[in-house]
Each structure stands twice: as C-alpha cells, then as structure tokens.
Amino acid sequence: MHNDDHAADRRWHDLVLGLRADLDGIVEDFLSAVGLLEPYSRGQVPLAVLRHDAVSSFTHLIDELASRPRADHVTIAHDVGTDRARRGVPLPALMSAIRIDVEVLWTRIRGAMRTEDMPLVLDRVERLWEVVERYNRDVQQAYLEEQTLMTREREDEVGTVLTRLLDGPVTPALVGRFAGLLGVPEDGPLLVAAVPTTRRRGLWTWFRELIAERRPVHWQTRGDDALLVTSLTADQARDLRRGIVPARVSSVPCAVGPLADGVEDLPRSARLALRLARVLPVGSEDARRIRDLWLPLARADLDEDALTALVDAVTAPLTALPHADRTRLVSTLRSYLACGSVSETAAASYCHRNTVLNRLGQVRDLTGCDPSIPEQAALLLVCLGALPGETGDM
Template sequence: MHNHVRSFAAQIAESCLADLDEVAWRYVHDVREISGYLDSVIDDAELFRAARGSLEMLFGLIIGDDLDAQLMAHSDRLGRRRARQGIPLDSLLRAVRMDFRFLWNAMRGYVAEEDLPAFAEEVVKIWDAVEVHTMNVHAGYMAELADMDRELELARAFLLRRLLEDGSRDIRLSRQAAESLGLDPVGSFLVVVGSLPFAAEFRAGMRTLLPAVPVDRLDGSEFAILDVGSLSARELEALHALPVGLPPIAQGAEEIGDLWRVARDLAALVDAADRAATLDRHWDRLFTDRLGAVAGAYSRQTLEALHALPEREQSLLIEAVREYLANGSVTRTAAALYCHRNTVLNRLTRFALATGLDPTVPADAGAIRIVLSGAGPRSASAPAPA
C-alpha cells in the first residue's frame, strides 16, 4: 500500500510538471499578495523564472528524482539573490513556506475525489520537500548577507585608507573619500584612537557614549571619526575620560589623516583606562618619540653634568623640577614635596647650574620637558623622600 501511495503522488507531481508554466504563473499571482514582493523590486518575468525553478525542484523531490547539483543549488541561489535585492527575510520565508499550500492545491487539482484519501497520506512527503527548499533558501540568504557585510567592510577599509593615508597628499582624494564615507568634506572632525592595552574599555565607552558612531579598525588601531558639529559639550567632555589618544580638531577632511597619526601616537601614551592622552599634557613625550635618536642625544648632552652627581641628588633635583613644571609655583611644589620653599629654590638652582636650563624661565621650561622625557622612563628618576 505504501509503495502504491508513493507512486500515486509521483504520478500527480509528473502531471504538474507537464503544466509547469501554467502552475508557475499561478504562483506568481499568489506571491504578489505578500508584502515585500512589489513589482518595482522584482518584475513578473524574474518572479516567474524563480517560481518555475523552485516548482521544478519541489516536484522532482516529491517524485524522488536524482536531481542534479544545479537544480538543487537553485534554493541557495534564490536566497542569495533576494538578499541582494533587499527583500526582507520574513517576506521571503513567507513566500517560500507558501509553497506547501500552493503545491498541495496545485496537485489537488489533478486528484479525483475518490483518490483524495490516498493523496492525503502524502502530506509529509510534500512538507519535507518544502522544508528542504526553505532551509536552503534561508541558508543562502544569510550567507549572502555575510558576504555583503564583508564587502561593505572591505569598501569602508579602502575608503578609510584613502582618507587617512593618501588624503593628506591629495586634497581631492581625501574629500572624495570623506563624501563616500558620509562625512562633510569641509566639516570639523575629532579622531579618537583607542589605547591598545585598554581596547575593551574603549569599545565599551564608545558604545555607551556614542552608540551610533562606528568604531573602525585599520593597521591594528581602533578608532572613530567624530563630527564635532554633532557632539554636545557633555559628550566632548566625556571623551576625556576614555582611554584614547585625543588630538586637536581637524578642519576639513584633508587634515583627518595627519591628526589620526597624532591620535595613534597619543594613544600609545595612555597609562590609565579612564583618562585620555592629549597634546597639551603629553606634547613633550610625543615630540620626543618623533624626534627619536635626536631627542636622546640632546637629553644625554644636557644632562651629562647632572648625571655626574650622586644618584640620590639627581633624583631629588629632577623630582623638584618636574613638580615645579607641573604647577608653576615654588610654594605649591614645597607643599607637594613636604619641604621648605628655600629647599625647592635651591634644587631648581642646582638643576639650572648643572644643565644650563632654568626651570623658572618659560623659554627653558619647554626644553626641560623634552630633555627629561628623552632621558628614558619616568621611573628612572622616581621621586625620593625629601
């Protein structure tokens, strides 16, 4: 009995295949009733071709044919194409699952009244064929979305590289790249680069503070390009609490590349997860790093006489100078170091005699910051007790 029913269903499916074009056009009419399948997106001719391919495959599965790979791949191709066309997934799956009702009704038209009980026993076979089709369509759709996302990422990376690396050499390139990225070529921008050791804190902070702003990655750096005009004063202030390199504001797309590089250098100087590295606070270390061997040679030459002193005395003098440069007041320096102000003045004088640079002279103060920054890690001259 089971074999008889199976051959009966196969016979009905073969009858449907003989009238495939007519059946496919009826399917097109039914699909047009589904939201998301407007003819402005997919015309009737394309919908007919897709329906014909799907029905041919489904009838073949019901018959039990050994379908070739091209026909079996139809479901995957259909899902991928609909993803490219922007058909919503729920609309697509409703159309595909409609295949069961449609197949049942289409085949029902070829069944005599007395054969209906035998035909009804084939419901599982028809449903299984539709489920295979549905799963393959869904898989193809999702795979194509993933491919589209990768393509968008590659395209965005190409535009970012053009903006950040090539743009500074050609204003036209930077402005074209900015426009393609949805940025105003003559706008004002702030480029923030996350500190690598605090990458998780950076991403979490950006999601909380500016969830709509994309965080990009290029050459190992995670960063965001912010339109200053769209930022509130609170948001600008909050950026200083993130572990980022925070450069000056770029005026126009052509400055973004240079300031991105500054932001990357500053991000490497972040030493806490909750405070940005800025040019006003870190300019000496930034310049020293960029000067490289030149800064090291200048530092060694300037500090040569100082290094001839006992190590403890060196540490006391450098401690006093750094504290004084940080606050600009002998009184506040004495309070911070728990010593008399005359002791501070004495140490500043001895430093000036040894190096030729006077911390109390503004013109010398900047040079001293570079010299001390080029001397190596701050821990090499850590504060000692007074």
C-alpha cells in the first residue's frame, strides 16, 4: 500500500513538473482567456505586465502543486494585488482572472495524463483548489491594503488642495485638481457643512453614510471646526437655492454654507460655513443656514469694544431697572420680536394685549428704540443677546 501511494505521488509530481516545460503555452492560454474579460480587453493592464505576472504566478502555482514552495510566493501575490489596485482593475475582475488560472492548469493536467492517471488526478483536485485559493487570498489582501493606502493618499491630497483653495488664490489648476480628486464636474453644485469638532458626531455619521453610498465627499478638520464637502444633485441644488436644506442633512446639527456653484465658488461657501459653525447654538438639533444664524453672526462680527459700547448705549436704562421689572420687559420684548404680533405675545405671556403695549412703550421710552420699527427692532435683537443672562437665541 505504501509503495502504491509513493508511486502515485511520484506520478503526480511528474505530471505537475511537466507543466514547467509547457509554461509558455500555459501563459498564452491564460492571456487568450483573460483578454476577453473587462477591463483587460481594453488594455487597462498592458500585455507586457500581464505576461510577466502570468509567468511569475504560474511558476509559483506549479511549484506549490509539486510541494516545492517558493520563498517569494507572498511577494508575487503582493505585486499582482497592488498593481491591479493602482491600475483601477475592479476586484471582481481580478478574482475572475485568477479563476482562469485553475481552468488553464486543470486543462493542461488533463491533457498530459494517461487514462490510468484519472484516479490519482481526481484525488488531487482539492490540492489544486487549495493552492490557487491561498494565492487568491494573498492577492486579494494585497489589493485591499493598497486600496486603503490609496484612499488615504487621495484624502490627504484632497485636503491639501482644499486648504490651498481656501487660503487662496484660486487658480484654474487648483479647481481642476480638486474636481478630479473628488470626482465631480468643475462647475457642479456643492454643499458645504461645518460644525465645531466637539459636536461633530451627527455630521460624521452623515459623512460615513455618503461614503457607503459611494458619493463624492470630503471631510477635513480646520482648527477647532470640521468641514464636509459633498456634491449635490440638480434637484438638491435647486432646493438649496430656494432655502430648502437636503432632507438627510436637515436633521444634522451643523451650519450649512450657501450653495457653491462649482469648485471655484467653494471657498466662499466654506469660509461662511466655518464662520456660522462658530456661532451655532449649543444644543442645536438641526442644520442652520445664514438666515437662521445672521443675528449671532452679526453680533460675533462686532469687536468687543464696539459691542460693549452699542449694548450700553441701547440697554443701559433697562439694566438699571430692578431685576423683576427688567425680566418682565425683556421677556415681553423677546416674545414680540420673535412673532411681531401683540396678540400672540399677549397669549404667550398670559396677559392682556394692553399690558403688552404698555411694556413695549416702556422699552421705547427707556431705550429710544421702537420695537415696531424694523430697523430699530434689529438693533434691539443684537443688543438683547448681549445682556447679562441672555442667550440671544430667538
């Protein structure tokens, strides 16, 4: 029995090593078959590269089948996986090419065997699959690792180009480079959202969703803020122009910049989104635009001396009142400025409308600003947020 096993092993060994003498024919069979697959049929991998890799791969597989493993087998698989990743060959196409290895080797073994070899060959088919599957796994691991590295490299380059765009000047070369890296048209609509990094969870979750959907998107941290840039569909762009934030991002606590009409317009939108992020109220549960944050933005744009002088000039008589009186007047004033209706303010304050009118009259007499006059109401809004104990979040 032992002699029979030994003879079978020796015969298998002879059959497999016989493949080495026919290596050129095996490689040509492989090239003919793989040349029918996309994207190989379009020459995405040069023929010279395919031939070189086929010689190395089949030499390795034949040696493995003959139980003569090569020390460089991992290097061969790594080189093939990384090369195909860099050339943009889809992973399913790469796996299909490797399956052709099995078909070619099996066909050649069957062509070389005698009738009496059938039992020993069938007994070793599993060995053939094991060898090719191990090679397959090594190639796939190298491919995926290279893809991860390429993604990091791309993100780093996108970040570098975006930083240069934001810092200026904007050049056609930068515009084209950013559009190419992000995979969007140069004049395509873009959405920019920003948030303080300490409150980035919601925006980060949306970023991961966009990646899973294979949407063009970029995430970048600038100082204490996080910035997200993504493309928009024509319908989403039209809605954003009309002041309607896209449905998914509308529920994300963040600041949304104005629509960027193409990459050249991106810096304007990004800079404003970052400014809005810095005045985004703590506890926000949805996306805010400039129309929602204009008041804290206007307040933030005043330097400390100017804001202090303005607040003192307008509200000093209010702050001089006893606490209870000041609280009643300010509460009524804020309620009225939020709705512009005496009746609604009265209902919200649980008092008669004449009481509301009297309190608003007191505000006018004390501050010199009439809440019913829009320009003077805006001044009151700016100053109210700076009063001690006031948030200014209407």
